Amino acid sequence: MSYTSLQPIPQRHWWRLRVGPDEKIWITAAYAWCLVMLVWMVGWFFLGNQNQVGNAYRVTIDGFTAKMDQMVEKYQLKDASGSLMSEGDNDIPVVQVPVGGNVFIAARQFEFPVIPVLELGKTYVFHLSSQDVDHGFSLLPINVNLQLLPGYDYVLRFTPNKTGVYRLTCNEYCGLGHHTMTGKLYVIDTANKIVLDGKGGITGGGA
Numbered sequence: 596m597s598y599t600s601l602q603p604i605p606q607r608h609w610w611r612l613r614v615g616p617d618e619k620i621w622i623t624a625a626y627a628w629c630l631v632m633l634v635w636m637v638g639w640f641f642l643g644n645q646n647q648v649g650n651a652y653r654v655t656i657d658g659f660t661a662k663m664d665q666m667v668e669k670y671q672l673k674d675a676s677g678s679l680m681s682e683g684d685n686d687i688p689v690v691q692v693p694v695g696g697n698v699f700i701a702a703r704q705f706e707f708p709v710i711p712v713l714e715l716g717k718t719y720v721f722h723l724s725s726q727d728v729d730h731g732f733s734l735l736p737i738n739v740n741l742q743l744l745p746g747y748d749y750v751l752r753f754t755p756n757k758t759g760v761y762r763l764t765c766n767e768y769c770g771l772g773h774h775t776m777t778g779k780l781y782v783i784d785t786a787n788k789i790v791l792d793g794k795g796g797i798t799g800g801g802a
């Protein structure tokens with residue numbers, strides 16, 4: 596039976612009793628397991644296909660945002676008729692930097708202000724930051740899941756291994772419009788004629 600504070604204490608100074616042998620076994624086993632988990636925590640870091648490890652640098656919000664704006668100005672794609680490509684109500688620019696180039700994304704309430712276009716199998720250097728508050732950077736359906744902090748440039752090498760339209764989601768609550776904060780990223784394969792279809796998707800290559 597269990598006791599409540601209204602009943603007399605079953606045995607006074609129970610904590611002074613000697614620890615029984617079965618209890619000693621449990622304590623030893625729990626302690627040993629703690630040590631195993633402690634060591635495994637380090638092992639899992641190397642073996643567990645963990646989230647990306649990048650470098651973060653201190654930046655100014657204005658300086659970082661200016662870099663993103665320069666990138667957009669230089670590399671925003673044009674459609675067949677020669678007009679600049681953008682998508683959505685807020686005209687988010689579709690931008691393709693050269694292979695190996697720097698992709699700047701300065702997230703803000705409540706959008707990712709760039710739609711990058713990447714070539715399959717090529718490595719790009721992503722620079723991720725925020726213009727205002729803490730945002731999340733979750734790239735679906737692959738395992739990229741980062742936090743974007745204003746004032747920090749999070750640098751990440753990224754080599755896409757599958758063509759498609761990837762969805763970006765902010766997964767850190769960032770304000771009233773947080774639930775609308777989504778973005779996009781294209782991975783194309785020009786060599787195999789898998790390219791943008793100009794309607795928000797990709798086309799060609801039997802895909």
Ligand SMILES: [Cu+2]
Pocket residue numbers: 730731765766767768769770773774776
């Ligand atoms: Cu958010």
